[in-house]
Each structure stands twice: as C-alpha cells, then as structure tokens.
Amino acid sequence: MATVNQISAVDIANLGSSVDYSYFLEGDYVASQAVYSYLASQLTSIGTYLYPRDANGNLIVNGKTLIVASNAAMAGMSASVGTPLMIFGSLKRAWGETITPFRLQILEPSPETLTNQVVASFRIGQVGLIANAVKALVQ
Amino acid sequence: MSIPTISSLSSKKHSLITSAESMVHEGKQNTDEYRALLKTIDETQSHLEGLERVERWERSLPNPVQAAPVTNVPTIIRTTAEQEGVQRRDKRSRLNAALRHAIQYGMSHTNETRDLSTISDSSGAALFGQAFEDQDEWTRALANVAPLTQKIHVKFSPDGSNRKFVTSDQTQQFMLTLGETTATDAADSTPTIHSNITGNLAPIVGRTTVSFQTLADVDDLVGYLRDGFAVQAARAQELAILKGVDHAGTALVSSPVGGLLAAPQWEQRWQR
Numbered sequence: 001m002a003t004v005n006q007i008s009a010v011d012i013a014n015l016g017s018s019v020d021y022s023y024f025l026e027g028d029y030v031a032s033q034a035v036y037s038y039l040a041s042q043l044t045s046i047g048t049y050l051y052p053r054d055a056n057g058n059l060i061v062n063g064k065t066l067i068v069a070s071n072a073a074m075a076g077m078s079a080s081v082g083t084p085l086m087i088f089g090s091l092k093r094a095w096g097e098t099i100t101p102f103r104l105q106i107l108e109p110s111p112e113t114l115t116n117q118v119v120a121s122f123r124i125g126q127v128g129l130i131a132n133a134v135k136a137l138v139q
Numbered sequence: 140m141s142i143p144t145i146s147s148l149s150s151k152k153h154s155l156i157t158s159a160e161s162m163v164h165e166g167k168q169n170t171d172e173y174r175a176l177l178k179t180i181d182e183t184q185s186h187l188e189g190l191e192r193v194e195r196w197e198r199s200l201p202n203p204v205q206a207a208p209v210t211n212v213p214t215i216i217r218t219t220a221e222q223e224g225v226q227r228r229d230k231r232s233r234l235n236a237a238l239r240h241a242i243q244y245g246m247s248h249t250n251e252t253r254d255l256s257t258i259s260d261s262s263g264a265a266l267f268g269q270a271f272e273d274q275d276e277w278t279r280a281l282a283n284v285a286p287l288t289q290k291i292h293v294k295f296s297p298d299g300s301n302r303k304f305v306t307s308d309q310t311q312q313f314m315l316t317l318g319e320t321t322a323t324d325a326a327d328s329t330p331t332i333h334s335n336i337t338g339n340l341a342p343i344v345g346r347t348t349v350s351f352q353t354l355a356d357v358d359d360l361v362g363y364l365r366d367g368f369a370v371q372a373a374r375a376q377e378l379a380i381l382k383g384v385d386h387a388g389t390a391l392v393s394s395p396v397g398g399l400l401a402a403p404q405w406e407q408r409w410q411r
Contacts, residue, residue, distance in 0.1 A: 020310040028290055030381075067286050070374050073381040074400070084400050091290040095380060095399050096304035098294045098336055102372055104364055114351045120368040123299050123340035124379050125393035129292065129333040130308040136400060 006077075007039065007085060007137065009050060009062070015088045015137045016062045023090040023133050030067045031086040034076030039066070064088075081139050089134030096127045145194065148187040155180045235360045285373035291380060296340065301393075305334045341391040343379065345371045 016024055031039070040059055042050040052060045059066040075083045100123040110116070155176060162173045294302040307330035315326045345368070357363040375386065383398030384390050395401070 022310060030287055067290065069285070069287055069377050069381060072374070072386070073378045087400065091287070091399075092292040093306060093308075095291040096294070096306075096333075096336070097291055097376075097380065098296050098302040098340060099376070100296050100299050100340060102365075102369070104368060113348075115348045116351070116354060117346055118349050118364065118368070119344060119346045120372055121342055121344040122372060122376075123296075123342045124376065124391065125301055125336040125338065125340040126380065126383065126391070126395060126398070127304055127333065127336040128395045128399070129304060129306050132308055132310065134399065 007035065009042075011137060012062050012086070012088075015086065015135060016064070018135045019089045019133060023093065026092070027064065027089045027134075028067050028091055029061055029064050029086060029088045030069055030074065030091070032071050032074035032076055033068050034071050035074070035085055036066060036068045038077050079139065084136035084138050086137040087134055088137070090130075091134060093130045094128070094134035096129050098125045099123070143186065143190070145187060145190050148183055148190065152180060152183045152187060155183060231359070231361060239355070239360060284370050285377045287380060288373060288376050299340055301336050301340065303334050304336070305332060307332050336393055338393040341379075341393045343372075343375050343385055343391075345375070347371075 012029070016027065016029075019027060036059060039051055039061060040049070044050050051066075054060055054065060059068075075085055077085070079085060102120065102122050104118060104120055159173065159176050159180065162168060162170070162176065167173050292304060292306075294304070296302055309330065312328055312330050313326065347368070354360065378384060378386065379391055379394060379398065381398050381400050383394040383396060383401070390396060
C-alpha cells in the first residue's frame with residue numbers, strides 16, 4: 001500500500017491501464033526529474049533496482065521508457081494533493097502543437113564590451129485533442 | 140570487270156605512251172594504228188582527270204562520325220547519401236564562415252548571404268535562422284534534451300501562421316452488424332473533431348550575451364549555437380506543452396489554460 005507522495009509500481013501499472021489499450025501501446029510515461037530520481041532509487045526486497053534501464057540509460061517503467069521533463073514543467077515528490085506527478089498515454093493523440101522554426105538572432109557587435117547579443121526565439125500555439133488519450137496520476 | 144582506279148589508269152596511260160613512242164621510233168606515226176593509239180591515250184587521260192576530280196570532291200566532305208573507342212574507364216557514382224553529406228558539409232562550412240564574418244564586422248559587411256537572412260529589425264538585428272529552419276536540425280537538437288517535444292503531434296509553420304489539427308477519438312466509435320432481414324439502419328454516429336488552435340502563435344524569446352572570444356574559439360559555430368540554445372528552447376517548449384506558460388509563469392495566449400496537465404477530466408486517482 002502506497003502512502004501519500006509515494007509512487008508504487010502498481011500505481012504506474014494502473015495508470016497505464018487507465019487509457020484505452022490502443023493508446024497504451026503507443027503511450028509514454030512522463031514525469032519530472034525529481035520523480036525520475038525517486039523511481040530510479042527504488043529497490044526490490046532483495047536489494048536490486050526495481051526499474052530496469054535500456055541501453056541508453058533511460059528508466060523503464062511498466063515496459064515503457066520514462067520521459068523525463070524538467071522540474072519546472074512537472075511537479076516533484078512533495079507536490080500538493082491533486083497535482084499530477086506523472087502522466088501516461090498517447091501524447092500525439094492528446095496534444096497538438098504548431099511551432100515555427102527555431103530562430104537565432106544576433107545583434108550588431110558591441111565594441112565596448114566585445115560581446116554579441118544572441119537572441120533565440122520561436123512561436124508556439126497549442127490545442128488539446130483527444131482527452132481520453134492521456135491520463136494523469138495525482139496524489 | 141574490275142573498276143578502274145587512278146593508279147590503274149596511270150599505268151595504262153604510261154604503257155600506251157611507251158607504245159606510241161616505240162611506233163614513232165619505228166616510223167609508223169602515219170599509220171591508222173598509231174592514230175588509234177593516240178585516241179586511246181586521250182580517252183584514258185580524260186578518264187583519269189575525271190577520277191581525280193571525284194577524289195578531290197570526296198576529300199572536301201566533312202569526316203564521317205567515328206564510333207567512340209570502347210574503353211574500360213570506371214565511372215565514380217556518388218550515392219544520394221554521399222551527395223547529401225557533401226552538400227550538408229559545404230553548407231555548414233559556408234554558414235560558419237558567413238557567421239564569423241557577420242559577428243566580427245557586422246551584417247553590413249557580409250558578402251555571403253545565401254545562408255543568412257538579411258532581414259533587420261529596428262535595433263539593427265540580423266537574422267540567420269535558415270540553418271535552423273531545416274527541421275532535421277531542430278529535431279536533432281531537441282531529441283536528447285526534451286524528448287517530450289518529439290512525442291506530441293507537431294506541425295511546423297515556417298511563416299508563423301496557424302495550422303489545423305484534425306483528429307477524433309475512434310475508440311469511442313462502434314460498428315454494428317446489419318441483419319439480413321432487419322429494416323433498421325446500422326448505427327450512425329459522428330465523431331467529435333478536435334482541430335483548432337485559437338489565436339496567434341505566441342512568441343517565446345531568450346537572449347544571451349556571448350563574448351567575441353567565445354564565438355571566435357568555437358570550432359563549429361552553428362553547432363555551438365544550436366546545441367546551446369536548443370536546451371533553452373527545449374525547456375521552454377516543454378513548459379509550454381505541460382503547463383501552457385513561459386518561464387515566468389505567464390500564460391501563453393494561444394495555448395489551452397494550464398497546458399496538458401490541467402484538464403481535470405484527465406486525472407486518475409487511486410484508492411490507497
């Protein structure tokens with residue numbers, strides 16, 4: 001039995017099963033780096049790591065590669081009740097994004113400081129698509 | 140009968156002249172036989188001149204086309220991948236050189252503009268985004284930094300205009316059997332279509348000061364800028380997807396409020 005602000009393997013498996021199975025097959029888990037660190041340190045009863053890793057070092061949870069987002073974008077383990085700690089599902093069916101090419105802009109050289117100002121920018125617009133395709137694990 | 144040639148007619152002519160000279164020595168120059176021999180010599184000479192004219196005309200004609208000699212020279216054929224690799228390296232090299240020049244002397248002194256955009260804003264800025272308009276460059280830059288950005292449904296918009304997404308949840312649509320004797324129509328349903336991004340695309344901007352020395356010391360200037368700024372851009376994009384805000388927490392005008400994490404119907408709570 002998991003306690004508040006702990007994520008068990010059963011929680012992760014249930015989250016995976018909460019979406020349509022067709023979405024499960026093409027689905028991905030997403031969590032913050034803090035949650036990733038928590039999961040990566042989980043041990044089995046005989047002291048081995050609970051979650052395996054693939055050849056590139058990615059953590060495998062419930063048979064899926066865990067996508068790690070920044071701590072700014074997703075909550076850590078001390079998140080308040082009701083805040084999603086992990087999401088799972090078919091992200092491409094759930095979310096659409098229109099994005100312009102990444103632009104780098106360099107200002108004219110500054111002789112006083114021997115520097116250049118480099119400006120990076122892009123434009124983005126988003127839309128939620130199929131709501132059932134992704135679900136979130138909340139405490 | 141053999142065809143007379145210049146050589147055979149010349150021999151015949153010399154032979155006839157020799158015979159005529161012999162008859163003169165023998166005192167037969169007033170005979171009918173001698174006069175017939177002279178007539179034959181004239182005819183042979185005429186024939187010979189005719190052949191020589193034909194030969195000169197033939198020599199004046201252009202040479203006939205000769206078949207190319209068959210040789211076993213191997214032909215080097217580059218594969219498409221090799222060609223693309225060479226072109227990409229050439230482009231990168233030109234772009235690096237142009238960028239260095241622009242950084243040192245300003246855009247107004249840049250000779251190479253094929254890979255640089257000379258669009259300037261009111262502050263005199265110069266854009267050089269073409270290299271990054273290659274979707275491969277952008278995708279490669281983000282792949283390791285923010286894989287989430289590769290998983291959602293992305294459409295690129297070179298001109299900044301909106302794009303439409305059309306999709307529907309077919310897991311909620313069903314097909315029914317039609318009985319052989321039934322008069323009832325098969326179930327008909329219309330799926331819910333999710334498509335529109337509302338409003339204009341929101342600009343997300345970051346600025347960094349880089350020293351001349353740093354820019355001068357970088358081997359691959361384009362790669363340095365791409366890889367460095369890609370981290371910023373990837374994190375910004377990730378934040379926009381998951382929370383619909385910029386780094387300061389300001390909501391993006393063209394994104395659903397709260398982003399991917401916000402929709403309450405998506406929450407999955409577990410009994411503990």
